[in-house]
Amino acid sequence: METQNFASQSGNGTHATAAIMAADSPILELKGLEKQYFGTHALKPTDLAFKAGEIHAIVGENGAGKSTLIKLLTGVIPRTGGDVYWRGEPVALGTPIEAIKHGINAVHQEVVLCPHLSVAANIFLGEEHLRFGLLRHRNMVRDAQKILDDLGFDLPAHATLSDLTIGQQQLIATARAATRGARFLIFDEPTAYLTRKEGMQLFALIRRMQANGVTIVYISHRMEEVFELADRVSVLRDGTLVGTRDIADTNENELIAMMINRSIEQIYHKDSFEFGKSILETRNLSGKGFENISLTVREGEIVGLYGLIGAGRSEFVTTVFGRHPKSSGSILWKGEEVDIRREKDAIKLGIALAPESRRDQGLCLSLPVSLNLNLPVYPKLSRGGIISKSKESAQADRQIADLRIKTSTRSASAASLSGGNQQKIVIGKWLNHGAKLFIFDEPTVGVDVGTKAEIYRLFSALLSQGAGIILISSYLPEVYELADKLHVFRRGEMVASHQFKSASHEDILTKALGSAPANPILSGES
Known part of the structure; x- marks a missing residue:
């Protein structure tokens, strides 16, 4: 999977401010809004105003109160105290239906649609096309395809939702929200599972909606996206609104300090360990989605796997874990050839998999x-x-x-x-x-910088105990900063291997793409 800096490819960075200029007064205003759970203050009294037509980013650690705020604004949970004003009038927002009627909607990080239904059925869920009480699915597919084409989403309306990737399902959820008359749309980590192309499509849609006066609340842990898209940014920490800044008047270091009271230099944490004996070795291992992969993971070593969507990284590790059968090649565990046919076999050996989803x-x-x-x-x-x-x-x-x-x-x-x-x-x-070997597939997708730092310190703790780690990440700076050896995958093959920081971001991305990247910033390089 590939998650990158899409913003830089979606426009020239200028914000559509016409709608903001036309309506500077708040479309939604919170006064003392709060939520308590059995004495726990999930969101402390908060005063915050959202302007019509602005892109307002919300950042903060996991558990800072972002999810609680989303649920309050979309009517999923009742507030404990405070008031909410929509276009200057008090509103209850007591149910999701009430929020939707006002034009408030959300696209969640984890897709909450019906995987067994078609794309068209999901887009028109609750607003199905009927005639004489019968479902007109063919008409729905036709109309849904036109919606997707108009939005610039190259997706099939007739397909079953579960047959699409997680990122594609995310775009379907976005299409559904965008076509329901949303005037206030919340995006929660929208690019976590998107490819570069999908992310560019999403950003183009967000800018289009902003130009049409829709207020966008953009929640993300990717600072480059916040600075590229947002007009203003608000920071939450431990359920408290720490502050709101115009994006032009702040920087990444200030926001991170507001979020976690640590500097950005303290996020990536890597200790050096003397490598021990071989834990896992694969020799010309092939399976569904990959072929002829040979690599070794030693005690105290992080082996990174980088590549784009469909490159074969996840397929390779799930075969090592026994979830899918190998077609040829061999697996050696502590120097001895083993036959891993089931997940139970891998777990018994001491292999652990933290999966992508x-x-x-x-x-x-x-x-x-x-x-x-x-x-x-x-x-x-x-x-x-x-x-x-x-x-x-x-x-x-x-x-x-x-x-x-x-x-x-x-x-x-x-x-x-x-x-x-x-x-x-x-x-x-x-x-x-x-376990002795830990496989982490996209371990930091959708988590904040503070939690990332904790996960990276956990890696060091595991390595110090003689474990080995396979780290799969679509965010190149992550594997670049952490992997002792980095293998690059493309179209099911291993096309390059590099020792720690022995190659540039651009070199690695060139191998992953199969050609020179149009813009090195896609690798996360600043």
């Missing part, structure tokens, strides 16, 4: 935090088939404390936590297992 593949969202953390180790917590509740609680509490997982209780559902804290659970359950 934590919600779909890494968590049981409706179940408690403690159960998710302990899933791989329940045999160790049981005797005679009976789970020891004291051991279960102690194990979960230790991981919650060590990983600084923000949860009201170990019994809270995983779905109730922020994205960054959910990712900590995915990682934490494998720490309990005591």
Whole structure:
């Protein structure tokens, strides 16, 4: 997958300010808005105004209150106190239907559509085309295709949603929101799963909507996108609005300091360790989506895999993990050839996989935090088939404390936590297992800079204990700064390998693209 700096490719950086000039008064204003959960202040009394036609970024760590703010504005949860004014008039926003009627809508980081239905059915969900009580699906497909074409989204309206990539599903969710008469549209980490092309399409649409007077609230952990798109930016920390700045009057260092009280230099954390024995070796390993991959991971080493969407990185590691069969080649574990046919085989050896999609593949969202953390180790917590509740609680509490997982209780559902804290659970359950090789597939997608720093320090802790790490990331600066050896994938093949920082960003991206990049900033290079 490829997630890059799309903003620089979507325009020349000038903001469509005509709509703002025409209506400088707030379209939505919050006065003392707050939310409490059983004594926990998720959002402390907040005063904030959004101007008509502006792009207003919201930044902050996971758990800072961003998700709570979204839920309050879209009517998903009731507020504890304060007032909300829409075009100067007080509104309750007590239900999602009321919010939608006012023109307030959201495109969430995790797609909340119906995967078993067609793209067209999802776009017109709740507003289906009927005749004499019968669904006119062919007409819906035709009209949906016109909507997608008009928006510049090269997507098939007749396809089943689950057949599309996560990024493409995100664009469908955007199309659905954009066609429902939205006047106030919230984007929550919209580019986390998008390719460069998809991101450029999204940014072009956002600018178009802004020019038409739509207010955009843009929530992102990618600072380059915030500075390229936004007119103003507000910072949340621990449920408190720290401040609002005009984008022209601030910089990345100031915003990060406001968010986490640390400088940007402290984010990427890498300790050097002496490499030990080989943990994993693949020799000409081939499978669905990749072929002839040979690499080695040693104790104390981070091996990075970089490439664009469909390059074969995820397919390679899921085959190593036993999720998909190999077609040829061999896998060696601590020098001995092994046959990994099932995930159970990999787990038994000591291989752990934190998958790309934590919600779909890494968590049981409706179940408690403690159960998710302990899933791989329940045999160790049981005797005679009976789970020891004291051991279960102690194990979960230790991981919650060590990983600084923000949860009201170990019994809270995983779905109730922020994205960054959910990712900590995915990682934490494998720490309990005591694995020797950790595969992290996009471990920092949708998490804030503070949580990223914690995850990077966790990498160092694992390496210090003699573990090895395979790190897959579509954000080139991440693998560039952390990987001791970086392998570049393209179209299912390994096309280049580099020692730590032995090649430039541009060289690496050129190999991944198969040609010289049109703009090196796509690699995240500043």
